[in-house]
Amino acid sequence: MSGAKSTGLARAAELYSVRGQRARELKQEGKKIFGYFCCYPPIEIMTALDIVPVRILGNMDEPITIADGYLPPVMCVFCRSAFDIGMKKSYDYFDGFVGAHACDGAERTALIWTNYIKTPCNFHLDIPHTAHNSAVDFFKQQIAYFQQAVEKFIGQKISPEALKDAVARHNRQRALVRDLYDLRKPDPPLISGSEMLQVLIALMCIPVEEGNVLLEEVIQEVRERPNVQAKKSRLLIWGSLIDNTAFTDLIESSGLNIVVEDTAIGTRPFWHDIEETQDPLDGIAEHYLKEVLCPRTFRDSGPSYQEDSEMRFGYLKEFAKYWKVDGVFANIIRNCDVHGYEVPVIKDYFAGLGLPVLVIEQDYSTAALETLRTRFQAFAETIG
Amino acid sequence: MAYIAGLDIGSALSKAVIMRNGTLISSSIRPTEGNFVRAAEHVLADALQKAQLAQTDIERIGACGLGVAFIAHPFTKITEISCQSRGTHSVLPTVRTLIEIGNQSSRVIKVTPKGKVADCLVSDKCAAGSGRILQIIARVLGVSIEDLGPLSAKSTHPAKFTTGCAVFLETEAISRVAEGTAKEDIIAGLHRTLAAKIAAMAHRMGVEEDCAMTGGGAVDSGLVKIMEAEIGKKILAPQEPFITAAIGAALIVAEK
Amino acid sequence: MEKKEFKTKKSAKTLQTAREAGYFGKKMLTSALEAQKEGRPIGWSMVTWWEGDLIAKAMGMELVYPENYGAFCAAVRRAEPYLEIADAEGYPNTLCGYARNCIGYTKTLADNNLEVPADAPGGGLAKPVLLISSGAACDARYKWFQALGRYLNGVPVWTLEMPQTGLKEFYLPGNKEKNLAFILEELKEFVGFLEKLLGNKMDYDRLEEMLAQTLKTLRLAYEVDVLRKTVPSPMVSQDFWSVMIPHLYLPEDPEAYEFYQKVYDEVKTKVDNHIGAIPNERYRMMFSELPPWHSIGFFDDIAEKFGIAMVIESWNYHAIKPMPAEELEGVTDPLEVIARLSYHKFTEDNDTARRYDASPGFFNARYLQWAEDYRADGFLAHPLMSCRPATYTLLHTKNSLEEKLKVPGVVIDGDIIDLRVFNPDEAFSKMEAFVETMDHYRELRRKAEMAW
Amino acid sequence: MFFAGLDIGSTITKVVIKNEKKICATVIKPTGAEHRRLAHKVMEDALSKAGVPFEDVDYIIATGYGRINVPFADRQVTEITCHMRGVNWLFPAVKTIIDIGGQDSKGIKVENGKLVNFIMNDKCAAGTGRFLEIIAGVLGVKLEEIGELSLKSTRPSDISNMCTVFAEQEALLRLSEGTPVEDILAGIHKANASRIHSMVKKIKIEPEVAITGGGAKNRGLCKALEEKVGFPVVVPPEPLITGALGAALIAGEQIAKIDKEELQERQKKRRLEAVTFFDDESTKAR
Ligand SMILES: Nc1ncnc2c1ncn2[C@@H]1O[C@H](COP(=O)(O)OP(=O)(O)O)[C@@H](O)[C@H]1O
Numbered sequence A: 001m002s003g004a005k006s007t008g009l010a011r012a013a014e015l016y017s018v019r020g021q022r023a024r025e026l027k028q029e030g031k032k033i034f035g036y037f038c039c040y041p042p043i044e045i046m047t048a049l050d051i052v053p054v055r056i057l058g059n060m061d062e063p064i065t066i067a068d069g070y071l072p073p074v075m076c077v078f079c080r081s082a083f084d085i086g087m088k089k090s091y092d093y094f095d096g097f098v099g100a101h102a103c104d105g106a107e108r109t110a111l112i113w114t115n116y117i118k119t120p121c122n123f124h125l126d127i128p129h130t131a132h133n134s135a136v137d138f139f140k141q142q143i144a145y146f147q148q149a150v151e152k153f154i155g156q157k158i159s160p161e162a163l164k165d166a167v168a169r170h171n172r173q174r175a176l177v178r179d180l181y182d183l184r185k186p187d188p189p190l191i192s193g194s195e196m197l198q199v200l201i202a203l204m205c206i207p208v209e210e211g212n213v214l215l216e217e218v219i220q221e222v223r224e225r226p227n228v229q230a231k232k233s234r235l236l237i238w239g240s241l242i243d244n245t246a247f248t249d250l251i252e253s254s255g256l257n258i259v260v261e262d263t264a265i266g267t268r269p270f271w272h273d274i275e276e277t278q279d280p281l282d283g284i285a286e287h288y289l290k291e292v293l294c295p296r297t298f299r300d301s302g303p304s305y306q307e308d309s310e311m312r313f314g315y316l317k318e319f320a321k322y323w324k325v326d327g328v329f330a331n332i333i334r335n336c337d338v339h340g341y342e343v344p345v346i347k348d349y350f351a352g353l354g355l356p357v358l359v360i361e362q363d364y365s366t367a368a369l370e371t372l373r374t375r376f377q378a379f380a381e382t383i384g
Numbered sequence B: 001m002a003y004i005a006g007l008d009i010g011s012a013l014s015k016a017v018i019m020r021n022g023t024l025i026s027s028s029i030r031p032t033e034g035n036f037v038r039a040a041e042h043v044l045a046d047a048l049q050k051a052q053l054a055q056t057d058i059e060r061i062g063a064c065g066l067g068v069a070f071i072a073h074p075f076t077k078i079t080e081i082s083c084q085s086r087g088t089h090s091v092l093p094t095v096r097t098l099i100e101i102g103n104q105s106s107r108v109i110k111v112t113p114k115g116k117v118a119d120c121l122v123s124d125k126c127a128a129g130s131g132r133i134l135q136i137i138a139r140v141l142g143v144s145i146e147d148l149g150p151l152s153a154k155s156t157h158p159a160k161f162t163t164g165c166a167v168f169l170e171t172e173a174i175s176r177v178a179e180g181t182a183k184e185d186i187i188a189g190l191h192r193t194l195a196a197k198i199a200a201m202a203h204r205m206g207v208e209e210d211c212a213m214t215g216g217g218a219v220d221s222g223l224v225k226i227m228e229a230e231i232g233k234k235i236l237a238p239q240e241p242f243i244t245a246a247i248g249a250a251l252i253v254a255e256k
Numbered sequence C: 001m002e003k004k005e006f007k008t009k010k011s012a013k014t015l016q017t018a019r020e021a022g023y024f025g026k027k028m029l030t031s032a033l034e035a036q037k038e039g040r041p042i043g044w045s046m047v048t049w050w051e052g053d054l055i056a057k058a059m060g061m062e063l064v065y066p067e068n069y070g071a072f073c074a075a076v077r078r079a080e081p082y083l084e085i086a087d088a089e090g091y092p093n094t095l096c097g098y099a100r101n102c103i104g105y106t107k108t109l110a111d112n113n114l115e116v117p118a119d120a121p122g123g124g125l126a127k128p129v130l131l132i133s134s135g136a137a138c139d140a141r142y143k144w145f146q147a148l149g150r151y152l153n154g155v156p157v158w159t160l161e162m163p164q165t166g167l168k169e170f171y172l173p174g175n176k177e178k179n180l181a182f183i184l185e186e187l188k189e190f191v192g193f194l195e196k197l198l199g200n201k202m203d204y205d206r207l208e209e210m211l212a213q214t215l216k217t218l219r220l221a222y223e224v225d226v227l228r229k230t231v232p233s234p235m236v237s238q239d240f241w242s243v244m245i246p247h248l249y250l251p252e253d254p255e256a257y258e259f260y261q262k263v264y265d266e267v268k269t270k271v272d273n274h275i276g277a278i279p280n281e282r283y284r285m286m287f288s289e290l291p292p293w294h295s296i297g298f299f300d301d302i303a304e305k306f307g308i309a310m311v312i313e314s315w316n317y318h319a320i321k322p323m324p325a326e327e328l329e330g331v332t333d334p335l336e337v338i339a340r341l342s343y344h345k346f347t348e349d350n351d352t353a354r355r356y357d358a359s360p361g362f363f364n365a366r367y368l369q370w371a372e373d374y375r376a377d378g379f380l381a382h383p384l385m386s387c388r389p390a391t392y393t394l395l396h397t398k399n400s401l402e403e404k405l406k407v408p409g410v411v412i413d414g415d416i417i418d419l420r421v422f423n424p425d426e427a428f429s430k431m432e433a434f435v436e437t438m439d440h441y442r443e444l445r446r447k448a449e450m451a452w
Numbered sequence D: 001m002f003f004a005g006l007d008i009g010s011t012i013t014k015v016v017i018k019n020e021k022k023i024c025a026t027v028i029k030p031t032g033a034e035h036r037r038l039a040h041k042v043m044e045d046a047l048s049k050a051g052v053p054f055e056d057v058d059y060i061i062a063t064g065y066g067r068i069n070v071p072f073a074d075r076q077v078t079e080i081t082c083h084m085r086g087v088n089w090l091f092p093a094v095k096t097i098i099d100i101g102g103q104d105s106k107g108i109k110v111e112n113g114k115l116v117n118f119i120m121n122d123k124c125a126a127g128t129g130r131f132l133e134i135i136a137g138v139l140g141v142k143l144e145e146i147g148e149l150s151l152k153s154t155r156p157s158d159i160s161n162m163c164t165v166f167a168e169q170e171a172l173l174r175l176s177e178g179t180p181v182e183d184i185l186a187g188i189h190k191a192n193a194s195r196i197h198s199m200v201k202k203i204k205i206e207p208e209v210a211i212t213g214g215g216a217k218n219r220g221l222c223k224a225l226e227e228k229v230g231f232p233v234v235v236p237p238e239p240l241i242t243g244a245l246g247a248a249l250i251a252g253e254q255i256a257k258i259d260k261e262e263l264q265e266r267q268k269k270r271r272l273e274a275v276t277f278f279d280d281e282s283t284k285a286r
């Protein structure tokens, strides 16, 4: 990395492109680094103990080879990729590994991971499938176990104040991310989908304060720079996550502007604040189970199909209105079942809003991206 | 002791060996060219002629390969996997993992110290990762398969391919040629694409040393090198990588 | 892709009783159709490992199991059209085959005004008033029922909870009891929900009766499993996949118990007289996890040709080990008994897993234990194109078996329903090679002085 | 006023020159591996055929796989939209288009002249024109003849391998066994049609159905597809040009949206020349 410290978008781009770099530096300085799977393990607990939480992602540029000996090809390709680069030592700096029963893929990968990739501290977080009150209580208990495990590893207890403070800092981050999302409201948006992705991923591999500073810089920079984007059809992305700008670049060079993404790297981790409850764990449990809106959580069914869809996807109507969306890209990573089951429903729902949906099942590989170009262009022509 | 013949009638090449007491007397290789009947007949005749023997000298025939059904003489059919394993074992006894890159499919075979199959994995539905492209690109570039390795080693910017499909890979490679991409870079790019596919198979099975490569792919030192890098192990190649299965067929049938 | 006619025949079951098991499958389907005529409520249920179905049945519901219906449709080769409908509806064709079969079927049901189509295989599944889904073991088991909302407008879905803590976490002080308390809490909610939905009260006496019967049947089914450790194997997978139906779906039915007694007697007679299920048992293999229902005859072929007996299989479908007495001591609430029973299914192998240092317990440690208990020579892993949970851990299990117990595995791709992947000819030649492999590993086990 | 549509396909390049009323000229040429340098040549051919000087063409749209390599085009549009427009102009009642090209096959849904849905396969050569080219090659039959020949079959053979490479070998095995070529071909067409059908089915096949692209020139394939679809399909008189025709039609619409000055400005800048640069990643230093 260059000596002179870059700021704002340039810094985000750097952090994005060499993802482990900053964490490795911090480790040199004596910090503990924990890797976590998906957006469910409460990073606030880690922050409260001055641990740097790093989100485990895959690598679309790297052909999956080693994972083939451990995870069968029918498994979610994203999970397989994450495990593959894990086996290739991309995450060898972790002091801790937090797996979670998020979806089947994430859960089994995490369970198998700990058999082959050793880290000093391991925790597997169970997450119930419903958002019933008893489920929230249960989840809170599991988080408490997680807290104890981390405390034991670090050799220090988390005071309620420290946890409240961590919640506040992460809430601040959530608010800043939402501010940044607001800058995509104008037409054309002030920040591109690829830039946004770089910022979001950067946030997921640095400590929360650094992230907040970065966000402030980015927001200022984006507000002040001349708007360079071209006017194009406005796209909402729903579904499995996208963690490579090669993909967003492809989309945005095909006549579309990405304005909002309801994915595990987009709005999901940031959209709601954690309520600052008396016992911080109450707010945390409530937040992750009820407010992180991945279809992996079953929400009790509504009295009719329509109402059920409304209950489950009503927020998407808001999103579509707020960002003046022209079309939807439903991104399904091959074998990501929790999203796969939703395809017809999500199509129905958006059709009800008069929005066309492009569904693509993709193989999570940059090598195979180019062939998708025609699909995006044709979609842009459909909605343009 | 009588003579035993081993035949491997593959999709691209037909191979025959004549053996006696476990030693190779003669061998022959010829292109199958889509005519399995003729290829089987001629390749055996060739091998017999080289050994200066007549059909009647052959006590038994062991055979494998896609076109096995077209052999005109009585024979025992043996699975290709067992033949490869046994044949490679006879020439390279220390081999425990065998990577065979044939014309339409690739296989990874684990071999026991006795030359039997300990495990195997076959790419049997999709030809992505097979050796077919090597033959085609060699023809398009007007070089021999043996030259691919040295050329590939010179590449500085291996071409990226957007497909794994054996058929489209061919089309893509040909348009690269037309666009003027350097030969070396095309070949190196192909090698990488192939190696990633095959290495994934090898990893799926677990690679134990020693490793060897046979079939058409083994003739291509460039592919062997990149495979070595991918799996992190040294790869041996038998001197005659094409005839190992035929040798295996002869050895197995001799014991029956 | 064009359908391929397989040469493999329907399986030749070796047990007389296995041939009679078909009765129970038909009984389930016809009871539901009758219930519909009589106006009784019908529920569609996942296999919940006794968590929800007993409760619903005690409330007077008649249950059918779309999962089982999927296997049924596949076995009679009638699944394809349903899969195609699901495809056309836009569901990715890699989703669970049972789910796609069910979605396809439900679409035809909806298109027929929710009347069972006259040509539905096995008489069809009658329209439900409730879908009982489960968070245990796989995501499909609640996502799929949720997806049915498109066709069964307004039919509620209830998702049962089953904690799935990690191995280490299971042993954290108090965690197990907390998990159980959570399940119990949820079961109470479920009862409340049912009472409101059906407008009647839970009959706890009936539930207790059913539960007692269930425990008896499960115990007996377990005893049969124990008998199967005998060499030569008195009962092979082909039989098991038939006889499991009653204990898996109808354990509370006294007929199921009677049936199992007959199974037990038949297997016991074979054990006593050293009669193997297959005439020339030379290799003993374990099968994981769900079989290719459309081609079960494959197992007969490899038995005949290579002397391979499939001695144990499908963790999923097996009865539990009887719970230690202290688990149920002083437990009077039938809901709590249920909570403990179902939870036991998912955690009974944790101690084993700890001993082998091999997680996860179910799907992995279980096979290590079985390999020793059943003296297995090999492991047949059957990765399914469309069932992930039963596939995810297969390679890991194969690795563990080879590494820890010197039991080799062979991988044969296939599917529970989809005909596209399984190729009997290729599978057959793979098995041919694998026989050599098993010989080799037998040698290795002998050198390492292992027990078998 | 003249408009042009260029469809640089993976295998075949097609040009249509139109005025407000009718098609003035069409050209169909193999694309060849050098297509990046040849777009101007086919354009020249078409212009001379139509007797229209380049300067008189008001708007040019490029489409197809090589659409970015037409420096003189005013705009690029995907072949999906173009096929849709072309077919809609020829057969307004068509709701489902099955396009079988050299390197991909597509299903396109049209409603009231608008593109509403599409699906495509370009990952696997099975189910594309390439598949048939390869089989024709190994069987030694001319591509133009395999369709007719296959229609003579009375007992189509069963081709069980879907992969092009494996199917090719299977065809050879059948041949060695003595199976008549027409039976093998019929089997191959059935397999290919079934593959295409199962893809297009996902967007619901509703009548009327049109088959376009080079695959539609193959009567055997059309018949096999028709059997799969279950009702009659229409095939344009020249199925290859629907994409280029659509492009020309869209070009005509575009003119209406642009003012005169801008148009002239554009025409002045336009040169009918070859692409000289390569934007290929592998030729760039990284
Ligand atoms: N002289 C050659 N002729 C044909 N193929 C060759 C030759 N030399 C090397 N090859 C390679 O060998 C492959 C055939 O390998 P082989 O293992 O014999 O396959 P098969 O048994 O299917 O015929 C071809 O695809 C090609 O890549």
Ligand SMILES: Nc1ncnc2c1ncn2[C@@H]1O[C@H](COP(=O)(O)OP(=O)(O)O)[C@@H](O)[C@H]1O
Pocket: D008, D009, D010, D011, D012, D013, D031, D064, D065, D100, D101, D102, D103, D104, D128, D129, D130, D132, D133, D143, D144, D145, D147, D212, D213, D214, D215, D217, D218, D240
């Ligand atoms: N006369 C013909 N008979 C049969 N097939 C043909 C004929 N002409 C072209 N084709 C087929 O059409 C394909 C090319 O179709 P086309 O729609 O032009 O594709 P693309 O746009 O990708 O170039 C070729 O692969 C070939 O299979």
Ligand code: SF4
Pocket: A038, A039, A102, A103, A106, A240, A241, A263, A264, A294, A295, A296, A336, A338, A339
């Ligand atoms: S599907 Fe949901 S739970 Fe699973 S990895 Fe993606 S965001 Fe996480």
Ligand code: SF4
Pocket: B125, B126, B127, B128, B164, B165, B166, B167, B168, D123, D124, D125, D126, D162, D163, D164, D165, D166
């Ligand atoms: S992708 Fe290519 S190699 Fe693979 S099955 Fe399809 S045609 Fe064959």
Ligand code: SF4
Pocket: C067, C096, C097, C098, C099, C137, C138, C139, C140, C141, C386, C387, C388, C389, C390
């Ligand atoms: S366990 Fe497998 S077969 Fe059963 S519902 Fe889940 S995905 Fe389907």
